[in-house]
């Protein structure tokens with residue numbers, strides 16, 4: 001029941017968040033304005049959380065020469081999931097299947113002292129995967145992916161703390177997003193998989209990640225055959241309404257790519273040393289994260305993510321200018337408000353239409369005269385009419401704090 005009611009594909013279309021068109025192609029969804037508003041709020045949350053945690057952001061191109069992926073190992077271990085290369089004169093370029101090689105090259109472009117480590121490089125960037133059309137649908141299996149990615153270049157001694165800090169970032173993000181992990185998985189190599197050969201490296205990485213998980217106190221299970229081709233990882237699994245699991249967040253330890261790209265830093269001894277790369281993603285791909293949020297919340301997003309945060313409902317035509325003035329004030333405060341006037345139906349019909357909007361503010365003749373709003377919360381609670389400015393400031397504070405509760409009466413008085 002819940003599975004069909006909260007299918008993100010159905011809801012995404014009904015709510016006008018995203019869609020696909022055969023002319024653009026399957027697995028290549030486009031985002032409508034309301035979906036883009038959700039995505040923008042999510043991306044800004046991530047960038048802010050990363051800035052606060054000491055990450056610096058970069059941009060890198062979605063294309064790279066075939067040689068780049070031959071060095072990284074993607075060409076020999078991952079080419080089944082990559083689009084065919086494009087001929088460009090004497091060269092071949094590839095739509096990238098991951099951001100890691102670009103970040104390794106960016107790291108290598110400057111010399112680094114041990115004093116700069118851990119160096120945390122983040123990017124919300126595009127990557128591509130040649131999924132077969134048979135498995136495409138909605139936002140969960142797509143060919144064009146926007147990944148929340150980061151690579152931490154650090155010493156071996158710093159790996160455990162960096163991995164633990166990444167897990168803590170994931171915990172805080174899930175709290176703000178109102179989502180719960182289904183389980184934590186220690187993903188190890190398994191028989192028959194395509195992995196880089198370096199047995200000592202695999203053991204060392206697995207031991208480090210096991211230690212991080214044990215010290216975190218989080219329950220986890222080990223699973224064979226789920227590692228990345230270059231190393232083991234911690235995967236944070238989420239489940240949909242039908243109990244199907246997918247990976248949203250990951251933390252990975254990589255000794256392979258620093259070797260392949262010959263990365264180094266200058267140590268306190270003045271000599272060259274090899275850094276370790278920690279790959280981590282807090283929300284995984286933006287597409288999969290939004291798909292999960294749609295299903296988890298049934299379209300009733302936390303206020304900070306909601307495409308429309310306030311529905312302004314003038315009782316009659318006479319209050320439309322007052323509602324429009326409140327909407328302008330909202331825009332100045334960075335809040336997303338929409339005026340739904342009498343041309344959209346009776347007040348009751350407009351309240352029903354706005355049922356997924358966190359705050360529904362009714363403006364009658366008395367409210368207009370007093371500069372007040374009579375607010376109904378999405379959960380059915382009603383607030384006594386109150387000055388518009390104070391109310392909007394309170395909503396602004398809840399949104400800025402990425403709170404999942406809609407109102408905190410005691411904190412406002």
Ligand SMILES: [Zn+2]
Pocket residue numbers: 098099100149150151279280
């Ligand atoms: Zn990576």
